[in-house]
Amino acid sequence: MSVRTSDRRRNLRSAVSLPVAVIDRRGRVRLRGRTADISEGGLMLLTEARSGLQMRGRVLLEISMPTARASAGRESRTRRTVFAGRILRVEEIGQLVGLAIELLGPG
Numbered sequence: 001m002s003v004r005t006s007d008r009r010r011n012l013r014s015a016v017s018l019p020v021a022v023i024d025r026r027g028r029v030r031l032r033g034r035t036a037d038i039s040e041g042g043l044m045l046l047t048e049a050r051s052g053l054q055m056r057g058r059v060l061l062e063i064s065m066p067t068a069r070a071s072a073g074r075e076s077r078t079r080r081t082v083f084a085g086r087i088l089r090v091e092e093i094g095q096l097v098g099l100a101i102e103l104l105g106p107g
Contacts, residue, residue, distance in 0.1 A: 011039035019078075020045055022099075023060040035063070036098065042088075045099040060107045061085045082107035 018035045022045070033047030043061075064078040084104040091098050 011041040013037040013039040019064040021062040023062060025058070030059070033099075040103070042085075042100065042102045045101055046093065046096045047099070048096060050097065056087055058084060058086050058104070059101070061101065061103075 015037050016035055018038070020033055020035060020043075021029045022031050022033070024030050031047050031049035033045045033049070036044040036046050038044075045061075061083045063081050063083065065081055067077045067079050084107045085101040086104060088100045088102055091100070
């Protein structure tokens with residue numbers, strides 16, 4: 001699947017699929033999805049969820065990233081990393097919904 005986006009980016013993007021939970025200001029998981037791409041400045045999150053998408057503004061993103069041990073082919077382990085983010089736009093991408101999210105820093 002290809003994701004077509006604007007080329008007005010300041011940072012190099014990497015196509016990578018990582019599990020993400022979007023958490024609102026009250027600490028509730030609003031939706032889950034996977035990254036389509038990620039850069040130092042933001043990410044595109046793909047989800048099947050249709051509810052909770054009226055969210056705008058700031059959210060927390062809990063991203064599960066593989067550890068060096070998992071990358072070396074050993075036992076699969078992940079580390080959860082939390083970032084503050086801001087939803088910039090929501091768009092339909094085929095059967096999925098894409099959320100363009102700016103990364104604001106550690107959560």
